[in-house]
Amino acid sequence: MRGIEKAFGAVQALRNVDLVLYPGEILGLVGDNSAGKSTLMKILTGAYQRDAGEIFVAGQPVHFKSPHESRDVGIEMIYQDFALCGNMDVGQNIFLGRWPRKGPFINRRKMYAEANSVLKRLKVDVNSVHQKVESLSGGRQQSVAIARAISFGPRVVILDEPTANLSVMATERLLETMMELKKQGVAQIIISHRLIDIFAVGDRVMVLKRGENVGDRYVKYTDDHEILEIIVSGRRENALTADEARAI
Amino acid sequence: MTDEALARRLPSQLVGGWEVGLLALILLLYLSGAFVNPAFFGSSEALQALLRDTSRVAIIAVGMTFVIVNKDLDLSVGSTYGLVAVIFARLFAPSFLDLGILPSILLCLILGAGIGLLNGVLVTTLKVPAFIATLTVLFIGRGFVLALTHGQSIYYPAKAKEYPSFFHLGETNVLGFNNQIVIFALVAVIGAYVLAKTRWGYETFATGGNEQAAVYAGIPTNWVRIRAYLISSLCAALAGLMSAAQDKGVTPLYGVSGELTVIAAVIIGGASILGGRGRVFGSCLGAMLVILIDKVLREGWPITRIIKVGDEEVAVNAVYSLPVGAVPVFLGFLLVIAVLIEPWLIRRQIAGRLWAWLRGRPPPLAYETGGVALEGVQTKGAMATDIALSATGLGKFLARRDALAIILTAALWLTGLSLRPDYWWNLSNTFAILLNYTELALITVGLTYVIAAGDIDLSVGAVLALAGSTAAYFLKVLGADPMTAVAMGLLAGMCAGFVNAIVTVGFKLPAFIATLGMFYIARGLAAWFVAGQQLTGWPEGYNLLGRKLNDILQHYGIRLPDGPLRAFADVVSVQTIWMLLVALVAGIVLAYMPFGQKVYATGGNIRAAAYAGINTNRVRFIALMLAALCATMAGIINVAYFRSFNPVAGQFRELDAIASVIIGGGSIFGGYGTMVGALAGAAVITLVRALLQLNVQGFSMPQHWINVFIGVILIAAVLIDIWVRQANIFGRLRTRHVRGARTPETAHG
Numbered sequence: 001m002r003g004i005e006k007a008f009g010a011v012q013a014l015r016n017v018d019l020v021l022y023p024g025e026i027l028g029l030v031g032d033n034s035a036g037k038s039t040l041m042k043i044l045t046g047a048y049q050r051d052a053g054e055i056f057v058a059g060q061p062v063h064f065k066s067p068h069e070s071r072d073v074g075i076e077m078i079y080q081d082f083a084l085c086g087n088m089d090v091g092q093n094i095f096l097g098r099w100p101r102k103g104p105f106i107n108r109r110k111m112y113a114e115a116n117s118v119l120k121r122l123k124v125d126v127n128s129v130h131q132k133v134e135s136l137s138g139g140r141q142q143s144v145a146i147a148r149a150i151s152f153g154p155r156v157v158i159l160d161e162p163t164a165n166l167s168v169m170a171t172e173r174l175l176e177t178m179m180e181l182k183k184q185g186v187a188q189i190i191i192s193h194r195l196i197d198i199f200a201v202g203d204r205v206m207v208l209k210r211g212e213n214v215g216d217r218y219v220k221y222t223d224d225h226e227i228l229e230i231i232v233s234g235r236r237e238n239a240l241t242a243d244e245a246r247a248i
Numbered sequence: 249m250t251d252e253a254l255a256r257r258l259p260s261q262l263v264g265g266w267e268v269g270l271l272a273l274i275l276l277l278y279l280s281g282a283f284v285n286p287a288f289f290g291s292s293e294a295l296q297a298l299l300r301d302t303s304r305v306a307i308i309a310v311g312m313t314f315v316i317v318n319k320d321l322d323l324s325v326g327s328t329y330g331l332v333a334v335i336f337a338r339l340f341a342p343s344f345l346d347l348g349i350l351p352s353i354l355l356c357l358i359l360g361a362g363i364g365l366l367n368g369v370l371v372t373t374l375k376v377p378a379f380i381a382t383l384t385v386l387f388i389g390r391g392f393v394l395a396l397t398h399g400q401s402i403y404y405p406a407k408a409k410e411y412p413s414f415f416h417l418g419e420t421n422v423l424g425f426n427n428q429i430v431i432f433a434l435v436a437v438i439g440a441y442v443l444a445k446t447r448w449g450y451e452t453f454a455t456g457g458n459e460q461a462a463v464y465a466g467i468p469t470n471w472v473r474i475r476a477y478l479i480s481s482l483c484a485a486l487a488g489l490m491s492a493a494q495d496k497g498v499t500p501l502y503g504v505s506g507e508l509t510v511i512a513a514v515i516i517g518g519a520s521i522l523g524g525r526g527r528v529f530g531s532c533l534g535a536m537l538v539i540l541i542d543k544v545l546r547e548g549w550p551i552t553r554i555i556k557v558g559d560e561e562v563a564v565n566a567v568y569s570l571p572v573g574a575v576p577v578f579l580g581f582l583l584v585i586a587v588l589i590e591p592w593l594i595r596r597q598i599a600g601r602l603w604a605w606l607r608g609r610p611p612p613l614a615y616e617t618g619g620v621a622l623e624g625v626q627t628k629g630a631m632a633t634d635i636a637l638s639a640t641g642l643g644k645f646l647a648r649r650d651a652l653a654i655i656l657t658a659a660l661w662l663t664g665l666s667l668r669p670d671y672w673w674n675l676s677n678t679f680a681i682l683l684n685y686t687e688l689a690l691i692t693v694g695l696t697y698v699i700a701a702g703d704i705d706l707s708v709g710a711v712l713a714l715a716g717s718t719a720a721y722f723l724k725v726l727g728a729d730p731m732t733a734v735a736m737g738l739l740a741g742m743c744a745g746f747v748n749a750i751v752t753v754g755f756k757l758p759a760f761i762a763t764l765g766m767f768y769i770a771r772g773l774a775a776w777f778v779a780g781q782q783l784t785g786w787p788e789g790y791n792l793l794g795r796k797l798n799d800i801l802q803h804y805g806i807r808l809p810d811g812p813l814r815a816f817a818d819v820v821s822v823q824t825i826w827m828l829l830v831a832l833v834a835g836i837v838l839a840y841m842p843f844g845q846k847v848y849a850t851g852g853n854i855r856a857a858a859y860a861g862i863n864t865n866r867v868r869f870i871a872l873m874l875a876a877l878c879a880t881m882a883g884i885i886n887v888a889y890f891r892s893f894n895p896v897a898g899q900f901r902e903l904d905a906i907a908s909v910i911i912g913g914g915s916i917f918g919g920y921g922t923m924v925g926a927l928a929g930a931a932v933i934t935l936v937r938a939l940l941q942l943n944v945q946g947f948s949m950p951q952h953w954i955n956v957f958i959g960v961i962l963i964a965a966v967l968i969d970i971w972v973r974q975a976n977i978f979g980r981l982r983t984r985h986v987r988g989a990r991t992p993e994t995a996h997g
Contacts, residue, residue: 068861083859085852087919088845096849097860105840 004053006039006211013039014211017053021156026178026188028198028219031208032231037191040208041158045070045077058155074155080164082145086134090126091115093133094148118151119143123180124173139170146177150186157181158189163197175201195224204242209234216242266518270533277540296425298540300494303432304329304487306535308506309513310439311483313531314476316514317443319456319523320371322477323382323764325484326506327389328363332356332488333498334393334402340492341404349411353489360485361478363389368474376966377916379760380906383706384959386507387903391956393500403497418494428490432532435483440528452476457524505576508768512583513538520590521761538579545575573775573895580768584751587761649913649973650925656911657928660935667944677938679819683889685934687712687882689927690827691905692912693834694878696926697871699909700838702851702918703752703759705872707744708879709901710770715741715883717774720893723786730790737884738877744770745876749869759872767902775895784892794889796821823885830878835923847871851918900955904933907962915974916966936961 006014014036021027029037042048044055046064055062057073064070067077084093091112092099100107100114115129124143126136133141142162149157159178163171178188178201192198198205199219207215207230214234217227222245278298308325315322338344339352347355363385370381408415417427443449454462455469462469491502517534519526593599645651664672671677691708698705719737722728728736744766751762792800797817801808808814838844849857850864858864879898887893912929914921940954949957971977 067859079859083853083856085849085856085919087852087915088848092845092849096856097846097862099842099845101842106842106845 001040001044002054002056004040004043004055005051006036006043006048007051012211014043014050017208017211017213019044019206021187021189023155023187024182024185025204026182026190026202028195028202028205029189029191029208030193030195030198030205030227030231034210035208036211037208038160039211041077041160041189041191045075045158071152071154074153075158076149076152076154076156077158078142078145078149078160078162080161082141084133084141084145084148087132089130089132090119090136090144091129093144094118094129094151096148114151115147118147121184122147122150122177124177137170138165139167139173142166142170142174143177146181150181154186156187156189158191160191161193162190163192163194171197195227199224207231207234212236212239214239215245216240217245218242221246267527267530267533270517270530270537274533274537274540277537277544281540281544296420296429298536298543299429299432300426301543302532302536302539303426303428304490305506305509305513305539306432306532307435307487307490308480308484308510309517309531309535310435310528311476311480312510312514313439313517313519313526313528314443314452315480316511316519316521317452317456317524317526318473318476319459320378320473320476321382321511321521321760322367322480323379323507323511324363324367324385324389325480325510326503326508327386327393328360328481328484328503329488329491329506330393330498330500330503331363331389332360332485333492333502334396334500335359336489336492337402337404337498338396340407341402342407343402343404346407349414353414356489357482357485360481360488363485364478364481365474367481368477370963371477372470372473374967375970376963377760379704379706379758379764380916380966381963384903384963387900388956388959390504391952391954391959393502395950395952395956397498397500399500401497401499405496408496415493415496418490418492418496428494431486431490435486436528436532439479443526443528448472448475453524505579505768508576508579508583508764509538509542510535512579512586515583515586515590518590521587521758522591525590538582541578541582542575545578573772573780575772576768577772577776580765580772583768584747584762584765587757587765588751588755591757592755649920650922650928652968653912653925653928653932657931657935660932660939664935664939664942667939668942671942681934681938682819682824683821684937685931686821686824686827687886688901688904688908688934689930690823690830690882690885691875691879691901692908692926692930693827693831693923694871694875695905696909696912696914696921696923697834697838697847698759698875699906699914699916700851700918700921701847701868701871702854703868703872704906704916705748705763705875706760706902706906707748707763707766707770708875708905709898709903710767710774711741711744711876711879712883712886712898712901713774713895714744714770715880716887716893716897717777717783717883717895719790719884720783720786720887721777723790724783730787730793733790734793734884737887738880740773741876741880741883742873745873745880748876749872752872753865753869774897778893778895780895782892782894786891791888791891792822794821794823794885794887794891797825821889823889826881826885830881831923831927834874838923843867843870848919851920853919900958903955903958903962904937905930907958907965908933910962910965910969913973915969917974933958933961 001017001019004014004017004019005012017036017040019040029040031037039048043050044064045067046069047067049065055064057075062070062073085096088096091108094115095111100110102110112129119126119129122143124140124147126140126143133144136144142165146157162174166174175197178190181188182201190198190202195205202219205217205219205222205227206213207227209231214236215227215230216239217230278295308329312322312325336352336356339347339355340349367382367385370376370385371378417431419427421427421430443452451462451467451469451472454465454467455472459469462472488503492498513535514526514531515521515534516537517527517530517532519531691712695705695708715737718740719733722733722736723730747769748759748763748766751757751765752759788803792803795803797820798808798814800822801817808817838847846857846862846864846867849860849862850867854864857867879901882901883898886897890897908929909921909926910916910929911932912921912925912927914926914929936958937954940949940957941951942948
């Protein structure tokens with residue numbers, strides 16, 4: 001994403017924002033409230049339309065008009081509330097809207113078998129693919145949401161505040177799942193207020209402030225004090241990219 | 249948000265400008281009425297009568313404003329109004345309890361408060377959706393009115409003379425106008441002051457605007473909502489007492505479709521059905537406008553007729569009635585259109601934009617939309633444990649959502665058998681039950697889709713009547729052939745479904761308000777077509793749609809040989825076969841095809857479904873159309889079976905059908921419901937009706953009480969669904985009990 005601009009009425013939400021994501025990388029996107037993190041991600045998925053700037057996926061310029069189009073090129077977003085149907089079971093949710101068919105009917109056997117294999121691939125334990133999602137705990141619901149996302153075979157998964165509703169245990173398990181995905185070559189962007197999670201699994205942190213890039217660091221070469229300082233007092237003029245910061 | 253700040257920021261776009269417009273419209277209507285018919289509208293009596301009749305409606309509208317600003321709805325006011333008048337008559341009239349005036353009034357007010365409390369507790373503490381709770385209370389109240397009056401009027405003019413201080417309230421005072429106008433002015437001023445200037449009012453706006461935020465701000469929103477229901481019911485009770493004071497008697501028709509008039513008045517007065525907006529002054533003007541329209545529609549004027557009751561001459565207000573049903577049709581349309589005004593005209597500032605466009609200026613800044621920071625997350629209580637997974641055998645069956653309906657069906661049938669063994673297991677009885685069942689089951693098939701998709705259709709019974717009446721009209725009045733009649737009936741029903749679907753899906757309004765409007769429109773049209781009469785006598789070819797198989801074969805001159813085939817053809821009628829066919833196809837689609845899964849996904853979490861690429865609008869549209877189609881088919885068959893059309897066809901069917909789906913495992917919040925369950929639910933309702941009508945040792949229950957009973961069943965079914973199936977209250981109580989027994993100290997922690 002290069003030079004992204006977005007305004008809502010008189011409010012300039014994003015000013016000339018750049019974002020780079022490499023394959024298999026986990027990028028933490030941080031910043032204060034109203035920094036423009038969610039807006040940037042919604043532009044990436046096509047939920048919002050940008051005013052200016054360009055988006056490239058694997059070098060190709062793209063113009064997503066809706067989240068469905070970004071999904072087609074392998075960008076998946078997991079919402080804070082998981083966007084699952086509680087009244088349906090795990091298998092039905094993983095294949096929500098694209099249930100496998102056999103003739104005019106739903107191919108249940110195939111659906112549950114594939115749901116099982118996706119869950120295995122994620123190494124998460126959900127008792128049964130026949131369980132109703134509303135009877136699962138928050139962490140397990142999130143596993144289902146992630147399983148749903150990766151069942152599309154995505155290249156990029158965006159997680160919006162993934163740990164906000166989770167217990168400590170569930171957060172641990174989520175981070176393990178993210179590492180597992182990374183191993184499989186899926187790039188991930190986490191929007192989070194909890195730096196500790198980003199430092200646990202992330203490769204790189206990018207800071208937004210009032211709709212501008214104010215800094216970018218490799219997790220290996222920074223610490224939470226530096227990131228906090230950038231969040232609080234970072235300025236566009238003295239922003240460094242991760243490579244520049246590493247060179248210093 | 250104070251009124252001044254609001255007025256400064258948005259001068260004429262909000263309610264203020266709205267009320268001026270309403271006033272202008274009322275004047276215009278009145279002047280045109282005076283121009284057309286100076287004899288009526290020219291006199292000062294006309295104005296007074298308008299104000300007098302507005303008084304009672306406007307008083308209820310004042311209470312209703314509180315409820316609607318809270319984002320709730322109170323459909324029970326019409327029956328509360330009627331019931332209070334009836335109870336007052338039963339308490340006060342010499343032929344009944346013959347109580348004094350004060351105890352009578354007091355008991356009536358207590359009754360009003362009780363109904364309000366019942367509504368409030370059902371809607372808040374017990375979490376029943378407002379429209380379903382108050383609709384049921386409406387039907388129960390109507391049942392009580394009919395049962396307590398036995399369909400007769402009660403008058404007590406002689407005794408009324410002994411208490412002039414009360415009964416004078418309904419009459420013209422020395423200053424030359426009716427005392428009810430004074431009461432109305434008093435209630436309106438108090439209501440306006442409370443809603444606009446006090447904490448009670450502010451709490452109401454906060455609750456209606458964003459209940460979650462209001463809860464976080466420490467507002468006891470449950471109490472705020474219960475309070476509004478109390479105010480609404482007490483206002484209705486007051487209006488009922490005023491009508492008693494005016495007429496010194498009561499007829500069972502008091503307050504019929506009063507809720508329509510009142511809700512239309514409040515919405516036209518600028519309140520939003522989406523909550524958080526509304527003013528008492530606007531509601532009062534709205535009431536006046538609706539009453540004025542009502543009067544204009546009735547083409548003229550209430551006449552005062554002198555009726556002799558015993559030795560007494562009583563002045564009774566009577567009206568020239570237009571074609572029966574015309575008024576509810578127009579008021580229903582008015583309601584649907586008025587509901588669209590606030591979200592589509594005011595919130596989107598159509599007027600402001602148009603004005604800016606005309607002047608060539610940039611359009612005014614849009615209100616911030618979609619930017620609610622704290623949006624209530626819809627939490628459907630999850631089943632604490634997935635019982636179905638761990639259980640086996642009988643346990644597995646019991647954990648099914650439709651288990652209740654299947655068990656009840658069997659239990660009720662056996663009850664019938666044990667009560668009347670001579671009669672119950674009798675071919676003609678079984679046949680009669682099966683026929684009743686067929687009509688209900690057919691409606692239920694469509695409604696299952698609607699409820700599973702998270703919507704509701706309150707108009708199914710009325711659409712049934714509309715389709716039947718259209719078919720009958722074409723057969724009898726126009727002499728059309730059966731095929732044309734069927735086609736026209738289908739067309740009429742599908743038009744009704746189309747309007748439902750467009751208003752609900754296209755204009756994004758709650759389904760209950762769109763279909764409530766259709767409830768009055770379709771029933772009104774049905775009565776209008778047949779001029780309120782029973783139509784009968786047309787070619788037998790049409791009636792074959794509702795005959796037994798054997799009758800049809802005989803019609804075509806075929807004789808079956810005696811034997812099992814003949815016995816079968818003697819019992820089963822064509823509509824039962826048709827119903828089973830429709831149910832089978834609909835059931836397979838719902839359970840095994842992608843469309844059915846889309847319906848469940850839409851009802852379960854509409855945002856998730858949309859994000860998953862499901863066209864939720866299309867799903868809901870089709871579901872609503874399907875419900876109308878099923879009701880239409882039921883209507884066409886109903887006419888064929890009875891060989892006539894009766895305007896009361898399909899009455900209370902919406903109540904039966906919703907109860908069937910909920911008993912059969914559907915959830916009023918959407919996302920659940922199976923065809924097997926719904927059919928079993930319909931069987932339960934049919935059997936309950938059959939059992940209650942059963943003559944056991946010379947005693948049988950009157951029809952009015954049966955409707956009351958069905959209303960109670962509906963509420964019970966909804967409560968069981970919410971609290972047992974979804975919140976698993978027994979499981980939670982058991983857990984708490986077990987935990988409490990082990991460590992009493994931590995039981996509350």
